[in-house]
Amino acid sequence: MDRHIYFDHAAATPLLPEVVDAMLPYLHEHFGNPSSLHAWGDAPREALAVARAQVAGLVGAARPEEVIFTSCGTEANNMAIKGLAMAQQARGKHIVISAIEHFSVLYSVRTLEKRGFTATLVPVDKYGLVDPQAVADAIQPDTILVSIMHANGEVGTIQPLKEIVQLAKERRVPVHTDAVTTAGTIPVDVMDLGVDALTLAGDSFYGPKGAAALWVKRGTRIIPLLDGGIQEGGRRSGTENVPAIVGMGVAAEIAKAKMPERIAQATAVRDALLNRLPAAIPHTIVTGHPTQRVPDIASFCIEFIEGEGMLMLLSSKGIGVSSGSACTSRALKGSHVLEAMGVPAEIAQGSMLFGIGIDNTLVDVDAVIEALPPIVERLRQMSPLYDKYLKSQKGG
């Protein structure tokens, strides 16, 4: 590799040096158990309290105790969907989600369906937008939970969550949102949004793997996913992953402080990609909403070829991107998000996702614009689909 340009921050973010530095004491001298009543418990317990306040601060939570630390966004989503639904099942067994939720929401709902719940998947338009009225219309008398993600991690479309929440509240249905893609990146305020529960993950904003959180509004009943001891107020048992939680806290604080400048920088890189890539490569479609999108995701479908080959050839040039959902690129299924947006399956196979990070620059975009067209051309030359397209053009 001559260059190293990482453009896959939706899959993983490098840890900030401040984050690692903050974690290290908890991997060394402060290894104690936060539940321990002796002196070895003091520093870890204090550290959890600080991190809890930092994470609460990032999402505008009134009370740090409302933050429940989990091991990953997937766990937080499983806990939210299963825990909120199970707590309300006396009132009803119907759940409303969008068709483009992350698999951890989607399959949690599937599991509940096996336990007698029913679900409505609200569709999205071609930009990946959920219509708030469609959510309202999907709500039944026995609906006990609405879960709509704040923004989608594959195409970056930001949902009109506030409107959705308002319509759900009028119908007295609690709302959870998966904010893994937005929290730490754009302003997320649980009070302003009006949600009852919100998922966020530290490793999406330069914190470490191993720490995420579910914020649950005080007074909202939730059944634990992990039964056991008394950690996290009895709502999430298991010895707390102190170093990772500390890292998430510091990352949250920095994300909040640097948000405006990070947004400006990412937006410039994103817009350069969104403008220049389709110009450099014919038959390239931008996916997601033209304006209602997060600053750090640029997503495309490149026709006639499949994404994996592209990303591996790009990788051989030192450039890291992903195709389809970063988390599920080995699932061998076409993206359910693009499918829900009405992108034809063979076009969806050519999906390409740029997750823009704090170090990416316009020079990186230059490198992509230089490296990608010959790769696409080479794969198209190999592609029977492109062949057919060219012949049909000649014929036509």
Added chain:
Amino acid sequence: MDRHIYFDHAAATPLLPEVVDAMLPYLHEHFGNPSSLHAWGDAPREALAVARAQVAGLVGAARPEEVIFTSCGTEANNMAIKGLAMAQQARGKHIVISAIEHFSVLYSVRTLEKRGFTATLVPVDKYGLVDPQAVADAIQPDTILVSIMHANGEVGTIQPLKEIVQLAKERRVPVHTDAVTTAGTIPVDVMDLGVDALTLAGDSFYGPKGAAALWVKRGTRIIPLLDGGIQEGGRRSGTENVPAIVGMGVAAEIAKAKMPERIAQATAVRDALLNRLPAAIPHTIVTGHPTQRVPDIASFCIEFIEGEGMLMLLSSKGIGVSSGSACTSRALKGSHVLEAMGVPAEIAQGSMLFGIGIDNTLVDVDAVIEALPPIVERLRQMSPLYDKYLKSQKGG
């Protein structure tokens, strides 16, 4: 504090320097997502494979793929109990556990009871031993799971697990064991034990918090606890906590290599505590089995006083111990383990647990034997129970 003597390794272990060193690259340059197909995924993916083999090696597993990484022992136990039971529910809904299981097993069973399962809690004798025949007798035609911990974390009693498994197998019931207390400390071999699933946690053998594992024998059906993506072969979704898993792997390898010497050293310290403490402090009872116990736990009940005061006063002298279960010392309940062993509740309040670590020496025991008696004496002088005892002696 003049001295710092940590005797609470059942609550938390310090990380080995080799473990932290092995983790650091994955907090720095190798931050990538192991699912990523580009170059940034290569090192993390390799690291997971290596750690999986190391953990498999520690417990004698034939195939690394049988190891499912989780975020903590609690998660592994929840997954085992709920996942194995739910997978078998067409065959029956009865579960057999012991009365002294960790809360993560106990309350997972309670949750299943709310979903229509039933459970038998097999009692233990005064040493905390489960009678294999009692387990066999508890098995009904609709029993689909037996879960008996390998050794108890509060009193150190090692169960006759092999006999239990044999009797369960004769009755065609799969067996899970919570080996958090034993794996990495004494030899644990899944083949030799004959179990179908086994829980272990890296932070109990000088690995980091945030990584544990459930070993599940190939061919054993289990329903995931965390639904979502495709990590861990679809059985445990969520981005893998690579640094912690790497640390657990290295800790597992070292634990295996150093096991004999560690056992010898811990046994010497344990036996010194078991012999000298009751000699130095009248009305002190050793809890757990006289011989069938792990080398690194010495446990007592000190009569007429309550444990928290003892451990806080010891902490003020620079000595860290715990009372009752390390994980639950804030639960304000008397230990269910001591209760099941028939220890009277007021005596169980004086429980004291020494978790012996690789750095503890006989000099540390000297320090305890010096520091503890005056503390006990002082608390007894304050205790109305001791008062009554003394008066009853005078009267008698």
Added chain:
Amino acid sequence: MPVYSEKVMDNFMNPRNVGEIADADGIGEVGNPVCGDMMTFYIKVRDNRLEDVKFKTFGCGAAIAVSSMVSQMATGMTLDEALKLTNASVAEELGGLPTNKLHCSNLGADALHAAIQDYLKKKGGNGDGRKAE
């Protein structure tokens, strides 16, 4: 972050008024060792005031600190004042208690009140005409 406030720790490490009063005017015992906490309060009354308050306590650090604090707060109070002493004021005086330890402050106030009731009962029984309130 220590579990307890400085004031709790001070009262736990150096509890005031530990002991018993041989010729106590009233004795109050509450709690149960089975539940983890038991307190015995001894009082000496003079001119309707608590002249001396002592205690013995079996229990956690918070229980001991609460006993110590209650004994200090009560000493010198009139019986009526002492009967109005609440768990909340004890916890406040201690600079707060962890939520899972708040019941200890209940126990402290209860034990003091029980000792006063004991005194009033005995006094009533002595036939001096004053009834327990």
Added chain:
Amino acid sequence: MPVYSEKVMDNFMNPRNVGEIADADGIGEVGNPVCGDMMTFYIKVRDNRLEDVKFKTFGCGAAIAVSSMVSQMATGMTLDEALKLTNASVAEELGGLPTNKLHCSNLGADALHAAIQDYLKKKGGNGDGRKAE
């Protein structure tokens, strides 16, 4: 740990025999872009042997590598030998494939076999008496 073996990577990065044969004796097309993979194989037959094999493939790295490997293995084989070429032998020749990519090797063998069948059918249709097996 790269996802693919060195041999897979080599065949993906430098695929052999990409292209089409204008006057192919047989063409086989399998897969479906909707499912993510599609392969077209072209063969030239001489004296019952595969004289030339070319392909075009839409699909993941494994699909391209498999196509390349199948084309190399098949070239020079008799039709009977080529019809016996299995997905397992292709995967083996590539130094293994990730389990979730094994279906690609099926596709490669299938596409080759389809091209041979096409040839045999055409030939049969030409009336030379030989039937497709």
